[in-house]
């Protein structure tokens with residue numbers, strides 16, 4: 001009886017080790033798939049504008065992190081690639097003098113110009129939503145404007 005009991009425990013032990021060895025490797029905090037690096041917005045030599053195109057999709061901005069210089073005008077071409085869903089671009093920070101809210105209908109491109117004066121990190125986002133549903137911002141449609 002004692003031998004049976006012992007071999008039973010051994011079987012369980014071996015089984016447990018087997019599972020540990022054979023099981024899938026533990027996945028440590030999965031990183032997001034190839035995150036896009038911040039875009040240092042180039043200055044157009046012809047007109048001095050810091051110009052970039054930002055693609056709006058459901059529910060994202062690409063690139064979602066832009067770096068610009070303070071005191072120089074910025075021009076963003078907001079290009080929607082959706083076929084139905086309207087989006088917008090909201091960038092507001094009273095202390096920094098930023099107050100932009102522009103609708104971007106499906107498939108359209110609109111241009112916004114502004115001159116950031118105060119270095120800092122500001123969020124832009126889409127606040128569109130359907131009744132009772134989370135806003136697009138809640139679904140991840142958000143980005144960062146870094147003013148240096």
Ligand SMILES: [Cu+2]
Pocket residue numbers: 059086087088126127128136137141
């Ligand atoms: Cu949206």
